[in-house]
């Protein structure tokens with residue numbers, strides 16, 4: 001049994017929920033950053049059916065609203081002197097163009113920018129803890145279809161939900177690369193992963209190809225898909241490779257572009273500039 005403090009986004013459903021339920025059985029405190037607190041507490045209740053000692057906390061965090069992300073980070077900093085693991089899991093495909101409260105394209109904000117802000121605000125506290133803290137980004141194989149343009153992260157010029165999803169999942173991988181490159185010497189570990197193709201509520205807010213996608217017969221369960229994030233959160237650091245991309249709890253190749261160290265820096269700076277312009 002360990003006593004880690006594990007922060008996770010998007011754990012009210014799908015892969016994140018399965019990840020939280022599993023990690024809770026290891027004796028960790030699961031801090032759920034959720035936009036729906038009722039749904040969040042229901043996960044705790046579900047965990048306690050089989051594991052009554054499970055420890056949970058619930059912090060309101062709407063990733064589509066950067067002010068809410070900032071308030072959530074402040075609450076984390078107030079309550080938790082030590083953060084062992086941050087799992088950036090929430091995400092979705094936004095097929096029709098919509099804007100967040102902050103004026104960013106929704107896919108960019110929910111899948112990438114909001115998590116970027118969370119990392120930025122929590123990083124000093126995460127780095128204080130010297131025992132190899134981890135930041136885990138849940139990406140996707142679909143990152144291989146990216147058309148990332150650092151100067152147009154918001155896709156102001158030509159919007160496609162599919163492309164933006166691929167772009168943001170590449171940004172998740174690049175963010176792990178950047179964090180390991182830059183803060184690895186201070187002990188920070190960062191990994192990204194593909195969970196597998198899963199039948200979750202993912203894609204159900206869409207019609208057309210995405211709704212079909214979610215009904216494919218070969219999909220695994222959310223519990224199966226949680227194995228890789230659980231592995232990366234709990235495996236001994238010596239057995240893991242800092243900055244790497246994982247599939248099926250093993251090292252995997254990501255796209256050629258994702259290994260571009262300069263692109264990782266450029267993506268980090270471009271994201272930071274967008275946040276600064278928005279006042280964060």
Ligand SMILES: NC(=O)c1ccc[n+]([C@@H]2O[C@H](COP(=O)([O-])OP(=O)(O)OC[C@H]3O[C@@H](n4cnc5c(N)ncnc54)[C@H](OP(=O)(O)O)[C@@H]3O)[C@@H](O)[C@H]2O)c1
Nearest residue numbers: 010012013014015062063064090091140197198200201202
């Ligand atoms: N499913 C797949 O086949 C697949 C494949 C590759 C990668 N992935 C990745 O795996 C991750 C999890 O996907 P999933 O399939 O488990 O999705 P899911 O079942 O749709 O769950 C998404 C989670 O994200 C949360 N979320 C969405 N928008 C939010 C917001 N604005 N603020 C706060 N939380 C928000 C949802 O909260 P609510 O409960 O409040 O809606 C939910 O907890 C994503 O990053 C996805 O890109 C999934």
